[in-house]
Amino acid sequence: MANKGASFVAGAARSLGNKLKLPETITMSEVQKLCPFVHNTAAQEVVNSRNVGCLSRMCPVMSHNQETVVVEDTKAPEETRKCPFAEVREEPEVKTGVCPVTGASATSGPPLSTPKAGQTEPLVADHQPTIRTQNFSALYENNFQQAIDALHQEGRYRTFANLRRHRGNFPNATFKAGGEQATDFEVKMFCSNDYLGMGQNQVVLDACHEALNEAGTGAGGTRNIGGTTRYHVELEAELADLHQKEAALVCSSCFVANEAALSLFGKLLDNPVIISDAANHASMIEGIRHAKCEKRIFKHDDMEDLERILQEVGPDRPKVVAFESVYSMSGTIGNLKQICALSKKYNAYTFCDEVHAVGMYGQRGAGVLEREGLLGECDVISGTLGKAFGVFGGYIAGSKQFVDCVRSFAPGFIFTTAVPPVVAAGALAAVRHLKGSPVERQVQQLRAKQLKALLTAHGLPVMENPSHIVPVTVGDPVKCKALTDALLFKHQIYLQPINYPTVPRGTERIRITPGPLHSEQDLVRLGKAIAEEWQLLELPQVDTAVATAAMVQVADLYEAQVWAAEAQ
Numbered sequence: 076m077a078n079k080g081a082s083f084v085a086g087a088a089r090s091l092g093n094k095l096k097l098p099e100t101i102t103m104s105e106v107q108k109l110c111p112f113v114h115n116t117a118a119q120e121v122v123n124s125r126n127v128g129c130l131s132r133m134c135p136v137m138s139h140n141q142e143t144v145v146v147e148d149t150k151a152p153e154e155t156r157k158c159p160f161a162e163v164r165e166e167p168e169v170k171t172g173v174c175p176v177t178g179a180s181a182t183s184g185p186p187l188s189t190p191k192a193g194q195t196e197p198l199v200a201d202h203q204p205t206i207r208t209q210n211f212s213a214l215y216e217n218n219f220q221q222a223i224d225a226l227h228q229e230g231r232y233r234t235f236a237n238l239r240r241h242r243g244n245f246p247n248a249t250f251k252a253g254g255e256q257a258t259d260f261e262v263k264m265f266c267s268n269d270y271l272g273m274g275q276n277q278v279v280l281d282a283c284h285e286a287l288n289e290a291g292t293g294a295g296g297t298r299n300i301g302g303t304t305r306y307h308v309e310l311e312a313e314l315a316d317l318h319q320k321e322a323a324l325v326c327s328s329c330f331v332a333n334e335a336a337l338s339l340f341g342k343l344l345d346n347p348v349i350i351s352d353a354a355n356h357a358s359m360i361e362g363i364r365h366a367k368c369e370k371r372i373f374k375h376d377d378m379e380d381l382e383r384i385l386q387e388v389g390p391d392r393p394k395v396v397a398f399e400s401v402y403s404m405s406g407t408i409g410n411l412k413q414i415c416a417l418s419k420k421y422n423a424y425t426f427c428d429e430v431h432a433v434g435m436y437g438q439r440g441a442g443v444l445e446r447e448g449l450l451g452e453c454d455v456i457s458g459t460l461g462k463a464f465g466v467f468g469g470y471i472a473g474s475k476q477f478v479d480c481v482r483s484f485a486p487g488f489i490f491t492t493a494v495p496p497v498v499a500a501g502a503l504a505a506v507r508h509l510k511g512s513p514v515e516r517q518v519q520q521l522r523a524k525q526l527k528a529l530l531t532a533h534g535l536p537v538m539e540n541p542s543h544i545v546p547v548t549v550g551d552p553v554k555c556k557a558l559t560d561a562l563l564f565k566h567q568i569y570l571q572p573i574n575y576p577t578v579p580r581g582t583e584r585i586r587i588t589p590g591p592l593h594s595e596q597d598l599v600r601l602g603k604a605i606a607e608e609w610q611l612l613e614l615p616q617v618d619t620a621v622a623t624a625a626m627v628q629v630a631d632l633y634e635a636q637v638w639a640a641e642a643q
Contacts, residue, residue, distance in 0.1 A: 229552060230551075230552035230553035230555070230556050230574070231552050231574045231575060236250060236563075236569060236571070237250070237251035237252075237253060238250060238251070238262070238264070238569070239251060239259075242275060242280070243275060244275075245264070245267075245269070245272050245274065245275040245592055246263060246264040246265070246267060246272070246590065246592055246593060246597075247261060247262070247263060247264070248261070248262055248264055248569070249261055249262070250262045250563070250567075250569065260567055261567060262563065262567045262568065262569045263567065263568050263569065263593075263597060263600075263601075264569045265568060265569065265570050265587050265588065265589065265593070265601060266569065266570050266571045266585075266586060266587060266588055267588060267590070268461070268462040268588065269462065269463075269465050269590075270434070270435060270462055270463045270519060270543065270588060270590055271434060271435070271463050271465065271509070271515040271516060271519055271590060271591060272465065272515070272590055272591060272592040273434070273463065273464055273465025273466070273505045273508070273509070273515070274465035274466065275465070275592075276465065276505065276508065278504050278505075278508050279465060279466065279501045279504045279505050279508070280501075281504070282500045282501050282503065282504035283497050283498075283500055283501040283504075285500065286306060286496050286497045286499070286500030286501070287497045289496075290304060290306070290496035290497070291496070292495055292497065293492070293495050294307075294492055294493035294494065294495050294496060295492075296492060296493065297489065297490065297491060297492060297493060298482075298488070298489075298493045299489065302492060302493030303493060304496045304499065306496045306499035306500045306503060307325060307493060307494070307496070307499050309503055310325055310499045310502055310503040310506070311323045311324060311325055311470070313503055313506050313507060314458070314470050314472055314506065315472055317433075317439060317440070317441050317472075317506060317510065318441050318442075318444075318445075318450060318456050318458075318472040319441075319450045319451065320450075320456065320472040320473050320474070321473070321474050321475045321478070322472070322473065322474070322475045322478035322479070323470050323471065323472040323473075323478065324470060324471055324472075324478050324481055324482055324488065325460075325468055325469070325470045325493075325494060325499065325502075326468065326469045326470060326471070326487070326488055326491075326494075327468060327469070327491050327492070327493075327494055328459075328461070328467075328468060328469045329358065329428075329430050329457055329458065329459040329461075329468075329469025329470070330357075330358035330361075330469065331358075331469060331487045331488065331491070332358075332457050332469035332470055332471050332488075333356065333358035333359050333361075333362050333428060333457050333469075334358050334361045334362040334365065334487050335362070335471075335481055335485035335486070335487035335488045336362065336426070336455060336457065336471050336477075336481050336485065337349065337359060337362025337363050337365075337366060337395075337397060337426065338362045338363075338365035338366045338485065338487075339366070339480055339481060339484055339485055340366050340368065340393075340395050340424075341365075341366030341367045341368035342366070342484065343480060343484070344368075344393040344395075345393060346368070346369075346392065346393065347366075347368050347369075347392070347393040347394060347395060348368065348369040348370065348371055348388050348392060348393075348394045348395075349363050349366060349368060349369070349370045349371070349394070349395045349397060350370075350371045350372075350373060350381065350384055350385065350388070350394060350395065350396045350397070350423070351363055351370060351371070351372050351373070351396075351397045351398075352372075352373060352375055352376065352397065352398045352399065352409070353372050353373065353374055353375045354375040354376075354399070354402050354405070354407075355397060355398065355399060355428070356399065356403070356428060356430070358428075359397055359399075359428060363397065371384045371387075371388070375402075375407075376407065376409050376410055378410060378413045378414070378417065381396070381414065381417055382417050382421075385417060385418075385420075385421040385423065386421070388421070389421075390421050390422045391422070393424075394421070394422075394423045394424065395423065395424045395425070395426055396414060396417075396418045396423045396424070396425050396426070397426045397428075398411075398414055398425075398426070398427055398428070399427065399428040399429075399430070399431075400427055400428070400429045400431070400432040400436075400442055400443035400444065401429075401430075401431040401432045401435075401436075401443065401542050401543075401544070402431075403430070403431045403544065403586075404544075404546065404573060404577060404578050404584070404586060405538055405540060405544075405546060406538065406540030406541075406542040406543070406544030406545070406546055407540050407541075407542070408443060408540070408541055408542055409443075411427065411443060411444060411447055411449055411453075412447055412449060415449055415452040415453055416452075419452070424454050424455075425452070425453045425454045425455070426453075426454065426455045426457070427444060427453045427455070427456050427457070428457050428458075429441075429442035429443065429444065429456055429457065429458045430457065430458055430459045430462065430469075431462060431542075431544070432444075432458075433458040433459065433462075433463055433464070434462070434463025434464050434505070434506075434509045434516070435463050435516050435519070435543060436516070438513070439509075439510040439511075440463070440506075440509040440510060440513075440516065442456070442458070444456065454473055454474070454477070455471060455472070455473040455477060456471065456472045456473065457469065457470065457471045457472075458470055458471075458472070460498075460502040460505070460506075463509070463516075464502055464505040464506060464509070465501075465505055466498055466501040466502040466505055467494065467498045467502070468494045468498060468499075468502060514591075515591050516591075518591035519543055519589070519590050519591045520543060522589040522590060522591065522593055522595075522598065523542070523543040523544070523545060523589055525589075525595065525598055526545050526587065526589045526598050526601070526602070527545055529598055529599065529602040530545070530547060530602055530605065530606075531617065532602075533602050533603075533605070533606035533609075534606070534609075534616035534617050535547050535605060535606065535609060535616065535617065536548045536615065536616070536617050538584070543588065543589075544586065544587075544588060545586070545587040545588070545589065546573075546584045546585070546586050546587070547584055547585050547587065547605070548582060548583075548584050549572075549583045549584055549585065549614060550581055550582065550583055550584075550614075550615075551583060551614075552572070552574045552575070552580075552583050554583075554612050554614060555572040555573070555574060555583040555584065555585065556572045556574075557612060558572070558585065558605075558608050558609070558612060558614075559571060559572045559585060561608045561611070561612075562604055562605065562608060565604075565608075566600075566604040566608075568600075568601060568604055570585045570586075570587065571585075571586070572585065573585065573586050585605075587601070
């Protein structure tokens with residue numbers, strides 16, 4: 076009944092259109108004046124409508140032609156031919172004309188011919204493109220595979236080492252080789268970010284067990300909806316005290332903490348500019364991008380370049396200087412004292428990432444800012460609970476107002492489940508322990524100095540820095556992977572190749588993080604293994620004079636028994 080009514084209306088519309096003596100073609104602007112239905116509709120919306128062709132039969136303006144008009148987008152067939160993901164079903168040959176409503180091309184004929192008396196047909200056009208799902212899937216997957224193949228060809232494809240860690244036996248682990256013929260074997264880990272072995276500390280383990288028995292596993296919700304426990308509250312108070320700030324906020328990671336905090340400056344300040352060190356971490360870069368405000372980049376740790384930018388921006392415009400204390404891939408430590416002084420001179424707000432420093436430096440493990448006596452000079456500090464503290468998560472510490480803004484406005488914090496109570500309890504125990512115990516960081520610093528001297532004595536190009544990180548430059552992604560594979564399968568030493576995009580192309584490296592649980596004999600064994608494989612791969616070595624000087628330093632840093640162990 077409905078289709079018969081539609082046919083009747085269409086016939087009446089054509090009759091009325093003829094009486095109106097409309098011209099053979101009508102422009103879009105003229106149609107909009109005449110037709111009450113499209114009067115307030117944008118022209119492009121009418122052109123793109125899939126149903127215009129069917130509905131036109133009921134319109135006295137569109138249906139005045141003797142043949143039924145079907146509106147098409149003139150670009151659609153061309154775009155379809157170019158699109159590798161879609162195939163359009165072939166249609167019978169149709170006539171081409173000009174649509175009186177849209178001014179676009181129009182066709183007449185079989186696809187939507189005028190219905191005969193008593194004939195029914197749907198009001199929606201039936202000649203829409205047919206998408207073949209199988210073709211879509213194959214082409215998408217082909218693109219994905221090409222991207223992965225490119226990584227393989229460049230030697231940058233990342234493989235995850237399947238490791239079974241043993242409680243109380245860190246840094247030893249079992250490498251799960253996989254495959255039917257493969258045999259698992261024990262390895263010594265030298266690239267863990269559990270810098271101080273706190274993930275194995277009994278104080279931390281006991282706190283985790285207690286929280287697990289008391290509160291269960293997950294937090295059960297976001298911090299705003301049921302996910303806040305006493306462990307979260309106490310941890311944030313402890314972190315605020317550690318950094319001598321009014322407040323702190325725990326996030327699911329420091330990537331989230333940095334992104335959430337930095338992105339807010341563009342929303343909360345009036346026309347700000349964020350001034351960022353060129354070597355800042357990806358999480359900081361993402362936060363600055365999401366701030367959607369002007370950004371300026373100063374050369375890595377270049378104080379002259381920083382001051383030049385500060386002068387150009389001027390003292391009156393809101394600005395934030397974002398920097399790190401310890402840069403994780405090079406081990407360099409920023410000139411925090413001068414950065415804070417320049418920022419204060421030009422009325423800039425300061426944001427310091429202490430991820431690779433918290434727990435490691437300072438009298439209570441608050442980081443390099445504490446060691447340099449600058450905690451009161453920096454406005455916001457971000458840190459992690461997953462490295463020196465040995466657990467998981469990230470945080471920011473600052474003024475009550477700023478921390479409350481992150482809590483209230485940052486999507487990365489608001490819309491994610493809180494860290495589990497067991498994690499918060501373990502982190503709380505680790506922070507409290509390292510506040511009072513300097514032993515772990517003291518031994519760790521000694522191991523870093525010993526290893527740097529030992530590797531240099533072997534003629535290896537250790538990147539000079541004052542931190543606990545020991546990077547050795549390889550400069551080639553393929554050889555970097557070959558080196559770490561040889562260390563793993565021949566020497567049972569686990570190191571991870573560090574390639575682009577983590578570091579710039581041509582600066583590929585191995586990044587070694589000796590800790591207090593490594594013995595001096597472990598370091599000697601590592602040095603010999605790297606030196607052996609280095610020569611086999613024909614990688615460049617440092618000058619003999621440099622190596623000889625380093626050997627003297629090694630003798631000062633090592634006990635006599637180390638050399639006896641090496642002789643064996």
